Every structure is written in structure tokens, then in C-alpha cells.
Amino acid sequence: MSAASSYDYLFKILMIGDAGVGKSSLLLRFTDETFDEHIQSTIGVDFKVKHTTISDKRVKLTVWDTAGQERFRTLTSSYYRGAQAVLLTYDVGRRDTFENLEVWLKEVDSYSPNKEAIVKLLVGNKIDLPDATVDDEEAEEWAKSNGMMFLKASAKDDEGVKECFEEVVRKILETP
């Protein structure tokens, strides 16, 4: 077995949130170290694989993207099946995308067979933009009241992206 294909853990992580918040961009920044200003959000990606080592554990991650299906609110139970973690993402410059997370969270909870155990992370993306319309305290508060952590990121500037994925993996590893 090659080094790249051997691992201690295999985890499925989901990108969730409104169209345009940067789900595909965060995913591609993390897995391929790329960023595309003109990414075609309707095409999207299904999932990408990333091998990484966290807390001395070799972890294989499959990170799933909605491939634009979130526009029609037609994510299905198969999308959620077997997932250990979700990154609930909003655009810090678009308040509506933060407010819609309430709906997304309900969907996560209704589809996840193990909703107590699924690790959730609130991600405020596009912090490189000058006009944030959701303040950090409010986001922090919402995350806390829904039992999740909160981190900020910029897929464009490569800020905080790796940290988001590392944080959820650490949490998954801690979950009994």
C-alpha cells in the first residue's frame, strides 16, 4: 500500500450553506491550494479527497460539495449519510446567508442519523471583503447556542481555511 493510500481514519465532511458563500472555493483552497474568482458555482464539485495528518493520526478526508444543488434545496439524505462533520458556511458580507443557516441547520439535524454526534462548525467566509454585515459576536453567540464552534476564513486570501478543516477533524477524533 502506498503512503498516500494508507490512513488511520476516513471521514466525510460536508460543505453546507447558501449558493455563492464560497463552499466550493473553501474546498478547493483546502484540497488543491487554488482559488478561482470566476468559479462556476452551478457546476461545482461532488467531492474531493485530501490526506492529512492531525494529532499524529493519518486521516483521509472526503469533503463533499453541493454541486449547486442547494439552489433548489434538494440535498438528499444520501448527501448527509455517513458524514462526521459539516461546515455551515455564510458570507460575512451577506447577512441573508447568515440568517438562512437556521434552515440549513434544521436540515442537517433532520437528515443526520446521528445528529448529536455530527460535528458542526460555523464558518464566516470572505473576511478579505471590507464590509462585514454580520458581527463576530453575533456569529459567536449563534454558534454557541447551537453547540458549534465558530471560525472565520478567506478562501481568496488563504486565511483560516486549513484551520477550519483541522478543527473539525480534531473534534471528530475527540467525539466518542
Ligand code: GDP
Ligand atoms: P458556493 O456557491 O458556495 O460554492 O460559492 P463559490 O465557491 O462558487 O464562490 C462564489 C463566489 O464567491 C465566486 O466568485 C468566488 O470566487 C467568490 N469567493 C469565494 N470565496 C471567497 C473569499 O474568501 N473572498 C472573496 N472575496 N470571494 C470569494
